[in-house]
Amino acid sequence: MTLDEKISTDTLSKTRLRLWLRLLKLTGSIEAELRRRLRDQHGTTLPRFDVMAALARHPEGLKMSELSTFLRVSNGNVTGVVDRLTEDGLACRVAFPGDRRAQVARLTEAGKAEFAALAVDHESWINDMLDGFDEDEAQHLLALLSASTEGGPRP
Template sequence: MTLDSETKAVELPEHHGDELRLWLRLLTCTTLIEGEVRSRLRERFDVTLPRFDLMAQLDKVPEGMTLSDVSKRMMVSNGNVTGLVERLVESGHLDRRTSDVDRRVQVIRLTKAGRAEFRKMAAEHELWIADIFRDLTPKDVRELMRLLAKTKTSAQKSARARGDRG
């Protein structure tokens, strides 16, 4: 018993290396895919990933969203969205108007041109993603979906437990 506790001493203060390796692998996968998508978007459509992401959010809601909504959905800061929207309005992709009921609120929508351009990009984008995940069987995909859902819940719980607000 004494011997046993000695041999295991190195990993005694709890063994958390597996979770760390998992996190690094998750990060590597995402970085890899994100970089690939970013390259293709630039090369094929000369658009940045953040702009594409913002347009993707808006495409789902024809009646438009507030900046706060976008900010929450994209999980980025308010100030970030302000700047992104500014440039997309400038380039004619977005339409922006102040809410009638609350003059603090800015409602943004895709313009007709913006929507058309986004749909064109989104169609190709979907094929890229399919190609990137080509080696995964439908069962792999289902299983990953399940495990990532569990991961998300776990992470959210951990964040909430800490205090959540800085």
């Protein structure tokens, strides 16, 4: 590697690090605000919202391990969050035909109604918090973020 190559690589490395820190700052602050509003206005939490959102997209329900894969969290975490949603009457577990190990988590009618209200607010809040981006900028960012990082980082 020539000296110019090294300097160039080091510069790019620093730029990517700054980009990463900027991304973290943006998503961190939005996430913190989402958590605050979910707690204050709906008495719920972001992980519960995430689980409900996943189940809302699958009206027939999801197996616990499907849910953990979909949300990219551990099986144990999903067990705990679904436990609490079930205790609150917003979700239920039903048996999976043909496999007594497996269970399907599903939103109840109450859960669907609650999520419908949450989803409206959630979209409105995100729209509000990203109002610095107009349609062109948002589409541009989406294109930049999707083309180069399909599938996220490699382990």
